Amino acid sequence: MSAQVPVGRPLTITEQARRAQLIGVTIDLVAEHGYPGTSLARIAEAAGISKAAVLYHFPSKDAVVRAAYGSVLESLTAYVGAEVGARSGAAAIEAYIRSLVAYTRHHPAHTRMIVEAIAGETGVDDTPHAASRRDSVAGLIDAARASGDYRPDVDPRATAVIVNGAVDAIVAESLTDPGFDTAHAAEELVTMLRRALGATDGER
Numbered sequence: 001m002s003a004q005v006p007v008g009r010p011l012t013i014t015e016q017a018r019r020a021q022l023i024g025v026t027i028d029l030v031a032e033h034g035y036p037g038t039s040l041a042r043i044a045e046a047a048g049i050s051k052a053a054v055l056y057h058f059p060s061k062d063a064v065v066r067a068a069y070g071s072v073l074e075s076l077t078a079y080v081g082a083e084v085g086a087r088s089g090a091a092a093i094e095a096y097i098r099s100l101v102a103y104t105r106h107h108p109a110h111t112r113m114i115v116e117a118i119a120g121e122t123g124v125d126d127t128p129h130a131a132s133r134r135d136s137v138a139g140l141i142d143a144a145r146a147s148g149d150y151r152p153d154v155d156p157r158a159t160a161v162i163v164n165g166a167v168d169a170i171v172a173e174s175l176t177d178p179g180f181d182t183a184h185a186a187e188e189l190v191t192m193l194r195r196a197l198g199a200t201d202g203e204r
Helices: 011-034 040-047 051-057 059-085 089-108 108-119 131-147 156-176 182-197
Strands: none
Touching: 011 059, 011 108, 040 051, 040 059, 040 131, 051 156, 059 108, 089 108, 089 131, 089 156, 089 182, 108 131, 108 156, 131 156, 156 182
């Protein structure tokens, strides 16, 4: 039985650094070998420490993967949130689409990490399909409608489902075809939304 960091005790700087290293190593390994191909032994080898040392920081492989997933999700959310927060109305929705697609394009290992974490038996529950994501986008759409950028009859929830589905499809296509132009696809989606949802002068 390996000793573990006592629950509730603040981590030392050294422990924080080691956990950050293990998370970074796990992201790279899962991106390269997939969830099934990433073992505690492989994580330990890549980090240059023993398996017991990994278990000191995380009680299981799934715990490391969940921590890695959480780190990726936090980074993605911070990036997209900053882009969206700087805008309002329809521009916020367009920033959401562009920034989310751009992040996955510039961080392919993070994208693979997300896909593998939610596909495996890791216990991850805060997935891209969670209601919280749909509701956040629906809120942006409702704000765009209230500002007069979108038609009054636009359904925020239904539109959020459509937008997220389209974004996820763009990302999925890039995983199977690395040459797929995701930036162009994002712009096509933005253009379609403007044409389909935009309010006329009489509706503003």
